[in-house]
Amino acid sequence: MKLLPYSFRWLSVVVVFVALPAQAQHTQTYTYPSSEVVTIHSKLLKEERKIYVHCPKVDSADVNKRFPVVYVMDGDNHFALLAQYVDYLSRPDVSAMPKTIVIGIPNTKRTRDLTPTNSLLNYEGKPDSSSYQGSGGNENFLQFMATELIPMIDKNYKTRPYKIFAGHSFGGLSSLNCLLTHPDLFDAYIAISPSLWWDKEYLLKMTDETLKTGSALNKAFFFSDGNEGRANSFFHKDLVTLEATLAKKKLKGLDYRYKHYPTETHMTEPVVAYFDALRFIFKDWEKHR
Amino acid sequence: MKLLPYSFRWLSVVVVFVALPAQAQHTQTYTYPSSEVVTIHSKLLKEERKIYVHCPKVDSADVNKRFPVVYVMDGDNHFALLAQYVDYLSRPDVSAMPKTIVIGIPNTKRTRDLTPTNSLLNYEGKPDSSSYQGSGGNENFLQFMATELIPMIDKNYKTRPYKIFAGHSFGGLSSLNCLLTHPDLFDAYIAISPSLWWDKEYLLKMTDETLKTGSALNKAFFFSDGNEGRANSFFHKDLVTLEATLAKKKLKGLDYRYKHYPTETHMTEPVVAYFDALRFIFKDWEKHR
Numbered sequence: 001m002k003l004l005p006y007s008f009r010w011l012s013v014v015v016v017f018v019a020l021p022a023q024a025q026h027t028q029t030y031t032y033p034s035s036e037v038v039t040i041h042s043k044l045l046k047e048e049r050k051i052y053v054h055c056p057k058v059d060s061a062d063v064n065k066r067f068p069v070v071y072v073m074d075g076d077n078h079f080a081l082l083a084q085y086v087d088y089l090s091r092p093d094v095s096a097m098p099k100t101i102v103i104g105i106p107n108t109k110r111t112r113d114l115t116p117t118n119s120l121l122n123y124e125g126k127p128d129s130s131s132y133q134g135s136g137g138n139e140n141f142l143q144f145m146a147t148e149l150i151p152m153i154d155k156n157y158k159t160r161p162y163k164i165f166a167g168h169s170f171g172g173l174s175s176l177n178c179l180l181t182h183p184d185l186f187d188a189y190i191a192i193s194p195s196l197w198w199d200k201e202y203l204l205k206m207t208d209e210t211l212k213t214g215s216a217l218n219k220a221f222f223f224s225d226g227n228e229g230r231a232n233s234f235f236h237k238d239l240v241t242l243e244a245t246l247a248k249k250k251l252k253g254l255d256y257r258y259k260h261y262p263t264e265t266h267m268t269e270p271v272v273a274y275f276d277a278l279r280f281i282f283k284d285w286e287k288h289r
Numbered sequence: 290m291k292l293l294p295y296s297f298r299w300l301s302v303v304v305v306f307v308a309l310p311a312q313a314q315h316t317q318t319y320t321y322p323s324s325e326v327v328t329i330h331s332k333l334l335k336e337e338r339k340i341y342v343h344c345p346k347v348d349s350a351d352v353n354k355r356f357p358v359v360y361v362m363d364g365d366n367h368f369a370l371l372a373q374y375v376d377y378l379s380r381p382d383v384s385a386m387p388k389t390i391v392i393g394i395p396n397t398k399r400t401r402d403l404t405p406t407n408s409l410l411n412y413e414g415k416p417d418s419s420s421y422q423g424s425g426g427n428e429n430f431l432q433f434m435a436t437e438l439i440p441m442i443d444k445n446y447k448t449r450p451y452k453i454f455a456g457h458s459f460g461g462l463s464s465l466n467c468l469l470t471h472p473d474l475f476d477a478y479i480a481i482s483p484s485l486w487w488d489k490e491y492l493l494k495m496t497d498e499t500l501k502t503g504s505a506l507n508k509a510f511f512f513s514d515g516n517e518g519r520a521n522s523f524f525h526k527d528l529v530t531l532e533a534t535l536a537k538k539k540l541k542g543l544d545y546r547y548k549h550y551p552t553e554t555h556m557t558e559p560v561v562a563y564f565d566a567l568r569f570i571f572k573d574w575e576k577h578r
Contacts, residue, residue, distance in 0.1 A: 030324035
């Protein structure tokens with residue numbers, strides 16, 4: 001391969017040098033706050049699961065402190081975002097929430113783990129056996145969290161008994177399912193654009209049937225949607241119905257907020273909604289501490 | 290030191306084991322997207338400056354692509370946040386903005402670099418020589434950016450000629466100062482809670498004097514404030530005045546948005562405002578690409 005006459009070959013050397021980052025400067029790696037990946041074997045899910053763990057940086061004054069925990073679904077999408085939010089918002093000069101541990105759960109079989117019923121119906125109510133085969137394992141997944149994951153985290157990290165369930169889309173569906181079926185597992189629930197359309201609005205009906213008017217449910221609950229299907233879509237109507245159902249039930253102690261983001265898409269919305277959710281859950285933190 | 294009888298000493302060994310993260314699991318380090326720290330010597334600032342650089346992850350299809358650049362002030366506060374936002378918002382399944390390089394500039398002498406005039410007056414208009422000694426070096430700092438930093442970045446990284454100036458507080462003041470005095474240096478300007486109170490509203494007056502009614506200024510400009518000093522404070526009034534001044538000037542091509550966040554503090558606001566600023570600047574990106 002004689003593409004260049006010999007006398008011009010020095011040119012390629014020069015080009016390589018120019019393309020290297022930093023000329024005559026000293027370059028180091030930028031250090032992000034450290035997080036780790038723990039692999040555990042789940043007997044219930046019959047598989048190895050990777051779990052992302054981010055602990056607050058502790059100084060000598062914090063050595064004996066224990067921290068609340070946020071468990072976030074779709075770990076590969078939103079774990080690093082939440083880790084960044086809690087680190088920043090808990091800085092002494094920001095002081096909007098306590099230092100918090102973040103646990104991210106990346107998916108293996110997302111539809112299996114994050115849907116409450118076995119259904120093959122898609123967003124439009126039509127059968128889609130290729131996408132939704134094997135759906136309906138959320139109860140088993142919540143049992144995995146309750147009996148395997150949370151005990152492991154509580155045993156190995158400096159947790160205190162305040163836990164938040166954070167989920168988006170099917171993860172938001174799981175958050176509401178957990179609030180309805182195992183409310184005592186967590187103290188606060190975040191459901192960002194929950195897929196309430198799932199299985200002919202199964203969870204929306206269950207919300208109405210499960211929650212008894214005037215009963216006690218001492219939890220914080222943030223839920224939201226973006227512009228999915230635009231303003232008059234059934235996606236948005238389902239969220240409006242969820243809010244109306246909660247209002248109608250007059251539950252004792254349920255501190256909830258519904259926020260609609262008409263300019264955000266299904267995928268951009270979590271960035272702002274997770275921030276607003278943390279601000280909502282910890283709105284009274286500064287005055288109480 | 291004989292605190293425990295010998296037969297109980299095994300206890301302390303057990304405690305140490307239990308406190309270690311992860312029992313019978315495999316633990317690895319979580320990998321954040323890589324960023325680097327470049328140290329350059331500035332002749333203008335007469336000092337070594339650390340610069341944080343975050344480049345998009347490129348796959349084989351992107352190998353020859355070049356990227357816009359966001360320059361963010363107060364690098365230790367907001368570089369990692371912006372790096373996270375651009376990585377997430379430019380993912381193929383989110384697709385809200387192009388892949389973008391983020392440059393973070395941590396401070397050495399913040400007041401010197403980020404204030405436009407030499408003034409000792411504090412927020413309340415009273416002299417504070419201890420805090421503001423040496424203020425007024427922003428013009429020299431902008432020259433450092435124009436003649437030393439930006440050329441170095443353009444030489445060493447795959448930039449394309451679209452640049453964003455992102456600043457908060459004194460950094461927001463610098464952003465507006467740059468827009469008024471060197472508008473062609475950047476294509477878009479973000480001023481989150483700019484300290485317009487600086488030196489008896491120096492920049493607010495300069496905005497009115499510098500911008501000629503009906504003149505052309507083809508830039509994007511996002512500015513915002515939180516609840517600084519509450520609703521009727523002069524901090525908020527200064528922002529309202531800035532918006533009124535821009536409206537009055539009827540500038541050709543200036544695409545600006547002012548957003549007020551009454552529930553956010555001076556330090557929580559940047560988290561949501563930087564997100565909104567990127568969404569504003571790239572609002573037409575999806576349809577144009």
